């Protein structure tokens with residue numbers, strides 16, 4: 215049943231790699247050959263997103279004003295959430311321990327809680343031996359974690375944002391990691407004398423090692439999965455790609471869900487959704503959701519990432535649709551609030567009335583993009599900083 219899919223893979227062999235189509239697609243008509251994801255062209259990474267309006271793209275203008283205008287004592291009912299008091303806090307810098315010995319890069323002690331501010335959603339692809347538009351070198355990835363930790367960021371899941379459960383200590387900021395494409399570089403097993411272990415040189419290995427010395431760095435990150443793409447982009451590797459066995463696929467996905475990480479749909483084989491009819495779009499998304507459900511029965515997916523940021527012609531199908539399996543007549547439906555775009559800057563706070571998870575912008579981790587955005591957010595003052603009190607929404 216996958217043969218025709220493999221043919222189609224060859225036709226869309228650019229996969230994540232915006233626009234570099236594809237010597238490999240043209241050079242092979244062998245349905246069994248699995249096309250390597252080719253290197254991206256510079257500037258192609260935002261293909262498809264440039265013309266898409268984003269609710270949060272652009273400057274770091276403050277959140278849309280609520281009715282209280284910052285009045286300290288008034289209450290505001292937030293859409294889609296419990297009524298909470300929004301307190302203006304202007305006078306309470308965050309105390310941090312051992313400031314005198316603080317290494318360079320530690321959180322600014324004057325961080326004023328602001329739970330209406332922006333949140334970074336970081337977009338990663340390969341964690342590997344070089345840097346590129348779709349690749350982060352391993353040591354650099356580790357440095358990213360160090361940088362974020364030292365600047366006061368802690369990882370959260372997108373579901374925590376949706377549920378407004380960003381229960382961080384006072385003075386800290388949430389950051390959402392999103393890993394696209396389910397590559398073995400992100401999560402690889404090694405067979406150590408019959409015992410399966412997470413490869414310490416894979417992204418997950420680096421993450422877990424970082425946690426050993428940073429215990430408050432939680433296992434929170436969103437994995438936007440492919441379950442039938444080429445070159446091992448199939449639940450983190452199959453058919454011997456990078457030594458990964460096909461029967462390790464489901465255990466890896468299950469392990470993620472069991473260990474705090476969040477699963478996200480990235481289509482079956484990374485189809486450019488703008489090119490296909492509605493039924494095909496829904497099949498791409500629903501069949502991948504079905505595969506995730508096979509790995510983790512009953513798992514509730516709450517997000518999808520658009521391959522290359524390309525919206526289907528019928529945009530609503532990115533978040534809601536269905537597909538009926540012709541083999542058994544069973545219908546698979548999907549319905550989730552979050553659609554990740556490819557770029558666009560930091561997203562709005564879930565307490566911001568203009569928060570729109572259906573068009574969630576991300577920050578591509580290229581070069582010093584993280585540090586530059588942290589600096590920009592700090593300068594603007596419009597960054598989400600927790601007040602440590604889940605009952606109060608701190609407003610700067």
Ligand SMILES: [Zn+2]
Nearest residue numbers: 230394395521
């Ligand atoms: Zn992708």
